[in-house]
Amino acid sequence: MKNLAYYNGKITSIEDMMIPANDRGFYFGDGIYEVAMVFHHKIFALEDHLDRMASSAALVKIELPAPKEEIGHLLEELAEKVESPCQFLYWQITRATSPRNHLFPEGAASNLYVYSKPWKGVEMSDEYRLLSIEDTRFLHCNIKTLNLLPNVMAAQKAKEAGCSEAVFVRDGYVTEGSHSNISLIKDGVFVTHPLDNLILPGTERKHMIRYCGELGILVEERAFTLEEMAEADEIIVSSTSHPSMRAMELDKKAVGMKNPELVKKLRDKYMEEIEG
Structure with missing residues (x-):
């Protein structure tokens, strides 16, 4: 694939991905995110990003949709599907999909959205x-x-x-x-x-x-x-x-x-x- 988007098990191109309007990320920004670089189809410093993801989720009391190790394996699998060996990989976890209400919804599962797209490579500037x-x-x-x-x-x-x-x-x-x-x-x-x-x-x-x-x-x-x-x-x-x-x-x-x-x-x- 030229680029890739993932949402709770569904995979499409970024342009074709549809996300429910009741995802709390839209209403409240009720979620956390991470960005990692992919070089040679390998995610750089993946463990560091997974650890920070888990820490951020815990601090805002969002339950991960899966153990962080499973999320890591999924991210590696998704990065392999994108043609470019160098990628910009983004993922976010939102609290739930439910009608707008400030209170945490009970019994609703968190959402995982991922996208990866080609990246031009390491950027370093002196200007x-x-x-x-x-x-x-x-x-x-x-x-x-x-x-x-x-x-x-x-x-x-x-x-x-x-x-x-x-x-x-x-x-x-x-x-x-x-x-x-x-x-x-x-x-x-x-x-x-x-x-x-x-x-x-x-x-x-x-x-x-x-x-x-x-x-x-x-x-x-x-x-x-x-x-x-x-x-x-x-x-x-x-x-x-x-x-x-x-x-x-x-x-x-x-x-x-x-x-x-x-x-x-x-x-x-x-x-x-x-x-x-």
Whole structure:
């Protein structure tokens, strides 16, 4: 298949998939999601994504439609059905299909929707432009929920300003991007916001911390200010689909771009892993 969509056992193309209007994902964004990259028909870091999926579902009290291992096997089977060896794989789990009501429906099963489409491959840029925006989101940013409207608004504002990504700032401290984690390199040290309810536990953030350990690079998990970010040697924007983007501009001012050697080491580690 050129692309693929799956919903509770039914498989079609993405364009032909039909989802019930009473799926609570439509009414309330009542669900969680994951995105993974597929290289050579193999899902990269699948276990990390399944673990985060299970954690997010538990935090919002959604019962998985199957054990996470079975969901993993299904995702692998679906990825094999798409012709392209490199794919963008998305899946979401919503609480149930039932008439609109804020209360959880009793006895209704959760829904699993998956789609996979061809992807152009690993994207790494040295030309990211960032725009800082006040972080007014709710206090459950560690849950990968479907409720992304503030992120959508921030990303659009950044685009309209000619930027690649928005950087959220809460009480003077940088939290994360609208669809990414934000990390710094300063004096050879990799600095990233600690895992708490203010940021998503990004899988690529996790991998970069591991790469730093393998390379002997000191890691500091702590909050940092926008001013500290502006003075960093490097600003790295990371996500599943864009694992290592270097920022060259923040709020229309030149930043970073002072330690390309260290960035290359981290990027090489990533490439070795996906090709391994």
